[in-house]
Amino acid sequence: MxxxxxxxxxxxxxxxxxxxxxxxxxxxxxxxxxxxxxxxxxxxxxxxxxxxxxxxxxxxxxxxxxxxxxxxxxxxxxxxxxxxxxxxxxxxxxxxxxxxxxxxxxxxxxxxxxAPAEIGAISYVSADSSAISISTISNPVLPQLASLVFRVVDRSNNPVANKSVSFSLTNTKGGLSLALDESVTNEDGEVTAVVKSGSAHTVTSVIATTLATDGVTPITTSSQPVSVTTGIADQDSFEIVASVLNPGAYNVSGVAVNVTAFVGDQFQNPVADGTIVNFTAESGLIDSFCTTAGGSCSVIWTSSGYRPGQEDDPDYDALDRVNDQNVVAGTSAFGITTILGYTEGEAGFTDSNNNGQYDVGEVFESFPEAIRDDDILNDDAIDLDTNSNGPVEFFADYNSNDQRDAAPSVYQGTLCSDAAKDAGHCAQLMDVRDTAVISQSAANSIAYELYTRSGDNFTVFDGDLDLNDNNIADDSGSFYLFITDENGAIAESGTTVASGGDGYDVSSDTGEVGNSIGELPASYTGLYSSFGSLYQVSFAPDGTPKSVSLTIESGSGEYTLTITLVPSV
Missing domain, CATH: 2.60.40.10 (Immunoglobulins)
Incomplete structure (x- = not known):
């Protein structure tokens, strides 16, 4: 051949x-x-x-x-x-x-x-992470290094191997740096720059430069920005929210409520994706945790089992539970349920010199260990009863010493100057926490009373529209409709009130009871419960006065109550 x-x-x-x-x-x-x-x-x-x-x-x-x-x-x-x-x-x-x-x-x-390739272009390809953790923080879900890939191609868009590329940063605040200032492309024309985090919250980009075929003319490109952040939750940036605050769940098991955690860091940025938030509930079932994406995640709470307040029922054993109280009714607040969400994070401080670190003398917060406060509405309640003969509320034992520790006198966090660390600050983190309270209202259950009002004092109204007792149906006035469920809790979500008149012009608060636990101001007197919904009803003669009607429909639509008021003439 x-x-x-x-x-x-x-x-x-x-x-x-x-x-x-x-x-x-x-x-x-x-x-x-x-x-x-x-x-x-x-x-x-x-x-x-x-x-x-x-x-x-x-x-x-x-x-x-x-x-x-x-x-x-x-x-x-x-x-x-x-x-x-x-x-x-x-x-x-x-x-x-x-x-x-x-x-x-x-x-x-x-x-x-x-012939050697004529350098056509250098381009940014990708990064293994768009955010890195501040160098002083050991974060399980945020790395402290980011690898950014660039590609050099010739005029035919073919990769150029063995081509030298130099790197620089647009911002080096807090000691941001590069692992190497220069590297050489591989057979795919690709080269990698490694960004090492610093101690400040900032944003940087990598500038990659190679020389044209003439060996003199620079060809340059920039990467997408890389964020340097804590990625760790901050107390004032942590919140949990229930989608429905008064589900018809007291007498129905399997009712689901979505509970969402919103989690940010010291700089109000979303925490790193993959941050785990734990949950515990006073009653029912709740997913044990969720994993954040974009600064939030959700779990499902489902009604089941024991309901708060049932220890007042002789059919249930005395469990020495801690419950909120329906002060007016003199009973437990039936169905009031506390949900606690928590994750590891820092307490928060005021960065008065804007250096991204806690310095000695700056204002900071500190917190005791997180507790699921099952009587959270009772301002006079003890947060935790450690008496072995009394009720005990759940707390997250952060340091595993079998007791709930009080707030320390030092800052609980990670962003500390060396001087602050020497003074004992930033020795440990804490559990940031928030509580959502829902009312497990009885489904298809409506109780009511009519009242007149003077300031914050309510008096039972007998429903007689002949207000001045002159046997003439010509009076104008107003009264209040107060509705609850059978336990004295707010009526279930979706419960509606409508009004009408025959011979009366009626104007009133109408519509749904609202997404609320229905806690009323402590200054209100005369009502039969500390929880519920008030609707003001005003009436005036319009023609021949005959009646005023109020229609209450339960949230599930399976129960309707109509109230008819007439003048006693």
């Missing part, structure tokens, strides 16, 4: 159409198969297999239009394309009997020169 035939045959040579290629260029390569026993005449009727290879092709820097060819005509051709190769490349054709590819019958080689 070689070039030519007969007297011009040159064994072991390849016929290369163009031996000097531009970067990314292509050329055709030909070999002839001859019969040495027949004057080097070209083979025309016998089948042979020819394979193709080159130094650059084996490194992924060149390609052939095909890997092999089977021929009976005595010639083998292939198209070679440089895809990153530069300098000398050696091409090899191997000849085989197609029935025995273990033995090479003949080899032909040739060389070509590929």
């Amino acid at each position: 070689g070039t030519g035939t007969g007297d011009t045959f040159q064994e072991g040579q390849l016929e290369i159409a163009t031996t000097d290629l531009s970067a990314g260029g292509s050329t055709q390569i030909l070999a002839t198969i001859v019969d040495a026993d027949n004057g080097n005449a070209q083979i025309v009727s016998e089948e042979y297999l020819v394979t193709f290879s080159s130094v650059c092709e084996s490194s992924g820097l060149a390609t052939f239009s095909r890997d092999e060819v089977s021929t009976t005509g005595g010639t083998a051709t292939v198209t070679y394309t440089a895809t990153g190769c530069s300098g000398t490349d050696t091409i090899t054709f191997n000849l085989y009997d197609p029935d025995d590819t273990s033995t090479v019958l003949s080899i032909a080689t040739g060389t070509l020169e590929v």
Whole structure:
């Protein structure tokens, strides 16, 4: 196998159409198969297999239009394309009997020169993280290093290998730095810059620069920004919210309420994705945790089991539970349920000099260990009863010492100056926490009373629209409709009130009871419960006065109560 035939045959040579290629260029390569026993005449009727290879092709820097060819005509051709190769490349054709590819019958080689690539562009490709943790923080979900990838290509958009690229940062606040200031592209034309975090909350980008083919002209690009943040929850940026505050769940199991945690850090940025928030509930079932994405996550609370207040029922054992009180009714506040959400974080401070760290003398907060305060509405209640003979509320024992610790006198966090650390601050984190309170209202249950009002004092109204008792139905006035469920709790979500009049012009508060636990001001007197909804109803004669009607429909729509008031004439 070689070039030519007969007297011009040159064994072991390849016929290369163009031996000097531009970067990314292509050329055709030909070999002839001859019969040495027949004057080097070209083979025309016998089948042979020819394979193709080159130094650059084996490194992924060149390609052939095909890997092999089977021929009976005595010639083998292939198209070679440089895809990153530069300098000398050696091409090899191997000849085989197609029935025995273990033995090479003949080899032909040739060389070509590929010109260096003309640098076309450098571009930003990707980063393994768009945010990194401040260097003083050990954060399980935020790294302290970010790797950013850039790619150098030639004018044909082929990758350029072994090309030097230098890096710089747009911002070095807090000691931000690069692991290397310069690196070299790999066979894919890619090069990686590594950003190392500093001690300040900031944003930076990487500038990547390489030189054009002339070795003088710089070609530059910039990465997407990388954020340097705490990624750790901050107390005043942590909140949990229940979607429904008065579900019809006291007498119905399986009612679901969505509970969402919103979690930010000291700089009001969302915490790092993957932050875990734990939950516990006074009653029912609740998912034990959720994992944040974009600064929030949700769990489902489901009504079941014991309901707060049922220890007042003789059918239940005395469990020494801590409950909120319905002060007016003199009973437990039936159905009032506390949900606690918490995660590891820091207490919060006022950064008066804007250096991103707590310094000695700056204002800070500190907190005791988190508690699920099951009587949270009782301002006079003790937060935690540690008497072995009394009720005990759940608390998150952050330091696992089997007791609820009070707030320390030092800052609980991570962002401290060296002087602050020397003074004992930032020795540990804490559990940031928040509480949601819902009222498990009785479904399809409506109780009511009518009242007149003077300031914050309410007096039962008998419903007689003849207010001045003159036996003439010509009075105008107003009264209040107070509604609860059968336990003296706010009526279930979705419960509505409508009003109307026959011979009366009636204007009143109407609509749903609202998404609320229905706690009323402590200054209100005369009502039969500390919880519920008040609707003011005003009436005036319009024609021949006959009646005023009020219609209450339960949230599930399965129970309707109509109240009709008439003048006693």
